[in-house]
Amino acid sequence: MAVQLLPQCENLREHVETILNLWQQDPTLSAKQDTTRVQASLSKAISPTFEIVFAGAFSAGKSMLINALLERELLYSAEGHATGTECYISYAEPDAERVVLTFLSERQVQEQMAAFCTRLGLALPSGNNLEEVTLNRLKEQAEAIVQQEGGKSKSERAKQADALRLLIEGFQQNRARIHPTENRVFSMEQLNLGNLREAASFARRGANSAVLRKIEYYCHHPLLEDGNVIVDTPGIDAPVKADAERTYQKIADPNTSAVVCVLKCATTGELTKEETELIEHIQSSESIRDRVFYVFNRIDETWYNSQLRQRLETIIDQQFRQARLFKTSALLGFYGSQIRETTRETRFGLDTIFAESIKELGGREQTPQFISEFVKYCSSSGRLVGSPFRPSVHGYETPIDNYVRILSEWGKPLIEYMIKDSGIEEFLSGITRY
Numbered sequence: 001m002a003v004q005l006l007p008q009c010e011n012l013r014e015h016v017e018t019i020l021n022l023w024q025q026d027p028t029l030s031a032k033q034d035t036t037r038v039q040a041s042l043s044k045a046i047s048p049t050f051e052i053v054f055a056g057a058f059s060a061g062k063s064m065l066i067n068a069l070l071e072r073e074l075l076y077s078a079e080g081h082a083t084g085t086e087c088y089i090s091y092a093e094p095d096a097e098r099v100v101l102t103f104l105s106e107r108q109v110q111e112q113m114a115a116f117c118t119r120l121g122l123a124l125p126s127g128n129n130l131e132e133v134t135l136n137r138l139k140e141q142a143e144a145i146v147q148q149e150g151g152k153s154k155s156e157r158a159k160q161a162d163a164l165r166l167l168i169e170g171f172q173q174n175r176a177r178i179h180p181t182e183n184r185v186f187s188m189e190q191l192n193l194g195n196l197r198e199a200a201s202f203a204r205r206g207a208n209s210a211v212l213r214k215i216e217y218y219c220h221h222p223l224l225e226d227g228n229v230i231v232d233t234p235g236i237d238a239p240v241k242a243d244a245e246r247t248y249q250k251i252a253d254p255n256t257s258a259v260v261c262v263l264k265c266a267t268t269g270e271l272t273k274e275e276t277e278l279i280e281h282i283q284s285s286e287s288i289r290d291r292v293f294y295v296f297n298r299i300d301e302t303w304y305n306s307q308l309r310q311r312l313e314t315i316i317d318q319q320f321r322q323a324r325l326f327k328t329s330a331l332l333g334f335y336g337s338q339i340r341e342t343t344r345e346t347r348f349g350l351d352t353i354f355a356e357s358i359k360e361l362g363g364r365e366q367t368p369q370f371i372s373e374f375v376k377y378c379s380s381s382g383r384l385v386g387s388p389f390r391p392s393v394h395g396y397e398t399p400i401d402n403y404v405r406i407l408s409e410w411g412k413p414l415i416e417y418m419i420k421d422s423g424i425e426e427f428l429s430g431i432t433r434y
């Protein structure tokens, strides 16, 4: 996709800027024409970008898929967490990686609060100033709803209430960064974040991400060279309607050069109403329909369930025959890439990569989602039947003990096999070559 500037155009920027400067010095001329558009065209000509927009339902695995492609944990990926943050990931030289964060304005925070309050049947905070007492009262009400519902992921209502709580906390914690009407922009240094990793972890914290409008990562990866930019959008079923709409606006944006439509029917066996609308929209827009990739993510769930497998095949057969489609397990692909370099010393990442998720609940070792999936993958009804690998899963051992023992016995080749199986590499070469 890269566009090389011809050698005789190498000084284009200098030449155009000289002319623009002369133009600006003459008041009669500069009043006549706004030069910002010339500048925008110039940037586009000198360093063209190709935005690859990831669209799909909340929880389809968009963020994890992007993390898997880049083999890094940049984006927040978790069950039951939906925000309106848009993420852009562009190229940087290895020593120039950075993040730029754009916060919501106070007015936008208020709009979001209003949307949640209406849905939850709560009284709107009156007046224009969001006072601490009002906010705390509203937060208590949101927490009460989560309690009533029996936990934050127990129902749609509980999820909305929890999202409201995070929004309020985010606002309280970031007040100094939130302007009444403007979207303020901060660099990593301004937020005292030392590197990309720290910045990503700041942005992934629920309360912070609730008040972030946009995150721009500049990171080093071959996929991003030549101007490719990855765009992660809020889900098409995001709780705030305006956030869901932004996905559609982004698809129509002239900067968008491809759309990756991440579907979750491998889990459910059917397309949701929002997914069907998205697909119909894409297929009816002439400008984009030839540059669409369909990804059936969470494909691992069909490996252990023949009914789901059948239903997915039927959907593909009826609706996606002509399409460029990929089947992926972002979960296995991403963690596979992370545990590749680990050894027995860290229990293959349990003490490093998974340290946080293991001790999440009061000291007792929790089983991280990937570890459970890995054990399922290795079991006698799993994916390795007929492969060169014959790991044995012991019922009398915990999943964690099984994981460590199986990797000690079969090691790297098994990890590599699982990464291949995840479909991430094929997807990567698919979008690299389009």
Ligand SMILES: Nc1nc2c(ncn2[C@@H]2O[C@H](COP(=O)(O)OP(=O)(O)O)[C@@H](O)[C@H]2O)c(=O)[nH]1
Binding pocket: 056, 057, 058, 059, 060, 061, 062, 063, 064, 065, 076, 077, 078, 079, 235, 297, 298, 299, 300, 301, 328, 329, 330, 331, 332, 369, 373
């Ligand atoms: N089993 C399985 N789970 C996945 C896969 N990809 C993502 N998930 C899980 O789905 C949840 C939501 O993923 P996320 O990337 O946040 O979805 P997003 O809302 O589309 O960005 C996470 O808890 C992941 O662990 C996959 O390929 N297989």
Ligand SMILES: [Mg+2]
Binding pocket: 062, 063, 064, 076, 077, 232
């Ligand atoms: Mg996401």
